[in-house]
Amino acid sequence: MRADPADYKLVSPGSLQSVLSLLSAEPNQWLPIAGGTDVMVLYSAGKLSNRNLVNLWNIPELRQIEVLPKDIRIGAACTYTALRNHDFISREFPLLATAASWTGGIANQNRGTLGGNIANASPAADSLPALLVYDAELTLVSMRGERRLPYREFHTGYKETALAPDELIRDISLPRRFSGYVAHTRKVGARNAQAISKVCLAALGRIANSTIQDVHLSLGSVAPIPLRLNETERMLSGKKVEPSLLEAARRTVAHEIRPIDDIRSTARYRAAVAGNLVVEFLEKLAAESANS
Amino acid sequence: MNSSGDAKVKHDVSFTVNGEVKRLRVHPMERLLDVLRNELGLTGTKEGCGEGECGSCSVLLDGLLVNSCLVPVAQADGSNVVTIEGIAAHSLLHPLQKAFLECGGAQCGICTPGMILAAVHLLEKKPEPTQAEIREGLAGNLCRCTGYMQIFEAVTKAAQQRVAT
Numbered sequence: 347m348r349a350d351p352a353d354y355k356l357v358s359p360g361s362l363q364s365v366l367s368l369l370s371a372e373p374n375q376w377l378p379i380a381g382g383t384d385v386m387v388l389y390s391a392g393k394l395s396n397r398n399l400v401n402l403w404n405i406p407e408l409r410q411i412e413v414l415p416k417d418i419r420i421g422a423a424c425t426y427t428a429l430r431n432h433d434f435i436s437r438e439f440p441l442l443a444t445a446a447s448w449t450g451g452i453a454n455q456n457r458g459t460l461g462g463n464i465a466n467a468s469p470a471a472d473s474l475p476a477l478l479v480y481d482a483e484l485t486l487v488s489m490r491g492e493r494r495l496p497y498r499e500f501h502t503g504y505k506e507t508a509l510a511p512d513e514l515i516r517d518i519s520l521p522r523r524f525s526g527y528v529a530h531t532r533k534v535g536a537r538n539a540q541a542i543s544k545v546c547l548a549a550l551g552r553i554a555n556s557t558i559q560d561v562h563l564s565l566g567s568v569a570p571i572p573l574r575l576n577e578t579e580r581m582l583s584g585k586k587v588e589p590s591l592l593e594a595a596r597r598t599v600a601h602e603i604r605p606i607d608d609i610r611s612t613a614r615y616r617a618a619v620a621g622n623l624v625v626e627f628l629e630k631l632a633a634e635s636a637n638s
Numbered sequence: 639m640n641s642s643g644d645a646k647v648k649h650d651v652s653f654t655v656n657g658e659v660k661r662l663r664v665h666p667m668e669r670l671l672d673v674l675r676n677e678l679g680l681t682g683t684k685e686g687c688g689e690g691e692c693g694s695c696s697v698l699l700d701g702l703l704v705n706s707c708l709v710p711v712a713q714a715d716g717s718n719v720v721t722i723e724g725i726a727a728h729s730l731l732h733p734l735q736k737a738f739l740e741c742g743g744a745q746c747g748i749c750t751p752g753m754i755l756a757a758v759h760l761l762e763k764k765p766e767p768t769q770a771e772i773r774e775g776l777a778g779n780l781c782r783c784t785g786y787m788q789i790f791e792a793v794t795k796a797a798q799q800r801v802a803t
Contacts, residue, residue, distance in 0.1 A: 351665035352646050356712050379710070386708040387689040389667065399667065403713050427702070451778015452756065454690055456702040457709070540691055540778055 347392040354389070358401040362408065362487070365400055366514065370489035373511035376400045380408075380423045381457030383450065384466045408461070408516065411435070417522055419485075422461025422515040426450070426473075429460065439520055441476040441531045441548045448472045448533050451540050461515040464497075467505050467571070470610075472533060474572035475548035475564035480520045488513040504570035527552050527560075528634045530627045534619050535610075543567045544611035547623040553635035558582050563627070567610075568603040568620050577602045578624065587632035595628060596621035651715040655680070656724025666712035671695045673711045674721060682722035682751045686780070693779030696752035697721050703759040705778075722751035725758060734758060734796040743792035745784040752779050757793045766801055769794070 356379070359365050369376055377396035379385045380403050388394040402408060408423035413434050420429070426446040429435055436443040449455055449463070449472050463471045464484070482497035486509060497518070500508050509515070527550040535541040546566035552559045561582050563575040578598040585591050605616035652661040655678060662677055674680045674697070686694035688707050695706045698720040725732045734757050737743065744750040753776060760767055760775030767775065772793050781789060 349667075351668040354665070354667040356666035356710055358712060358715075382708045382710060382713070383690055386669070386710065390669070390688050390707065399710075401710075401713060447774075450690070451693065452759065452775060453693060453696055453703045453705045453778050454708075457704055538777070540780075 349389050349392045349394065354394075354397055354399065356399045356401060358404055360404055362405055362514070362516070365402065365405065366487060366489050366512070368400055369512045369514070378402050378465075378514060380459045380462045381425060383454050383458040384462060402514075410517075415522075417519045419517045419519045420460060421517050422464070423459045424461075426455035426458050426460070427452075429473075430455065438522060438525060439476070439480060441479065441529050441550070442473060442520070444531050445473040445476045445546075445548070448538055454540075460518060464500065464515055464518070465507065465509065467501055467507050469501075469504065469569060469571050469573075470542045470546075470567040471572065472543060472546050472566060475546055475566045476531065477518065477520075478564035478572055478574045479548045479550045479562035480524060481562070483519045483521075485516045485519070486510075486513045487516045492516070498574050501571035524550055528631045530630055532623050532626065534623070542610060545605075545616050545619045545623065547620075547627065549624070549627040549631075551627070551631040553587070553631060556586055558585055558587065558631070561631075563624060565599075565603060565620055565623075568605045568616055570604065573603060575599060575602055575624075582628070587628050592625045592628060595624050599624050649712065651711055653714050653716060654718045656720060662711075664711050666710060668711045669707055670697070670699075670709040670711050670714050670719070671706040674706060674719070680721050680723050684748050684751060686748065686752075691780070692749075692752075693756060693776075694749050694752040696755040696779065698755060698759060701759075701762070703756055720755075722754060725754060732758070733799050734761070734793065737792040737796035737799070738789070741792035741795060742788045743784060746782075749779060749781040749784070753781065753789055757796070760793070761797055761800065765797065767793070767797060772797075 376398050379399045402423055408421040410421045411432055412419040426449045429446040430443055463473055477497050484495045484497055486493050530549045533543050533546045535543045543566055548564045551561040561579050563579055565573050581598045599621050600617050603620055605613040607613050648663040649666050650663055674683050684694040686692035690705045690708045696703055697706045700717050734754050756776050756779050764771055772790050
């Protein structure tokens with residue numbers, strides 16, 4: 347049953363402070379909407395339970411990208427187009443720029459926002475593994491003040507997050523310390539645009555003296571949340587990339603992920619592809635480190 | 639747009655559509671797509687999937703390609719909207735419209751307005767697109783009968799003609 351627009355409110359307070367004041371006065375009553383690429387889909391299908399929406403699209407404070415000496419701060423309502431077009435992000439955080447180019451098609455990239463993707467909390471979102479491997483930190487704001495939360499602590503279960511009912515994500519900050527790393531990302535899906543991933547990998551690594559000094563791995567669509575592979579990373583750290591290590595990596599990945607069967611793929615296929623993608627990255631890491 | 643917004647209450651919004659200022663009283667969550675078609679009679683913009691997957695409702699909102707099925711009309715307040723009806727200059731077809739005709743880039747026609755808008759947006763950003771850029775620029779627009787090859791040919795031809803003139 348299609349929704350009747352007469353049943354819904356949409357207010358546009360126009361500033362971050364006034365949105366927060368509304369969320370504080372009536373917590374759980376208002377659903378924020380930015381570019382609408384998730385919210386409007388549910389609304390059109392008559393499946394949006396919230397009747398009261400508050401507009402974030404017209405709030406300039408949420409659209410800024412600030413490059414600071416130690417990190418970059420991305421306003422939560424920055425669109426995928428803004429991320430793709432930002433030279434600095436393409437240069438220092440290529441995994442995020444690439445993921446942005448894979449998200450939906452051009453029309454959805456012009457409207458979809460990074461903060462919206464985080465708050466929507468789909469385990470299949472293409473940009474979230476990139477944020478995990480870059481050790482992103484979120485600034486969450488409310489009338490009570492602001493707090494910083496490592497992004498890896500944000501997703502607490504399937505579509506569940508650490509965001510309080512009166513809070514908004516204000517910005518996402520990425521530390522500028524990965525320039526010397528080998529970066530790799532790969533999406534496996536029916537097609538790149540407009541197709542949700544079967545499995546998506548983002549990875550960063552650094553080798554010195556033939557051993558892995560630091561490695562960050564994250565996979566989408568293999569667990570109830572976008573997953574950082576902590577166990578696999580610990581196992582790989584300090585080791586040489588050789589055939590026995592690649593096999594051990596496959597086993598640890600298989601142990602660490604929780605894939606399911608759904609309309610897009612099967613758990614078995616996802617597990618096999620997840621192992622392949624991690625091995626592909628480790629081979630690239632070793633090859634590029636040997637050449638440098 | 640005021641901020642008190644009671645449900646069941648319509649609001650005043652105004653925006654420019656194809657160069658003309660329109661003032662309307664609408665529910666703020668009405669989809670831009672429905673307002674264009676039902677309130678303004680601009681039925682060139684089509685509804686396909688209604689969930690942002692097919693691109694047939696594409697319009698330009700402040701110069702950016704968007705799916706009008708995913709835009710609540712309140713967010714278009716004060717904006718500049720261009721639909722397929724605003725692409726030709728009176729009776730003179732846009733080079734992309736001509737190229738679609740000449741290359742057989744339209745069959746049933748449902749995807750065509752969205753394809754043209756996506757192509758207009760692409761050529762504004764990239765006047766001389768590569769084949770890969772054309773495919774990426776139109777990747778959000780699905781066609782189920784014409785075939786993509788004729789559509790890509792039409793965009794290629796229009797780009798060449800625009801650069802030549």
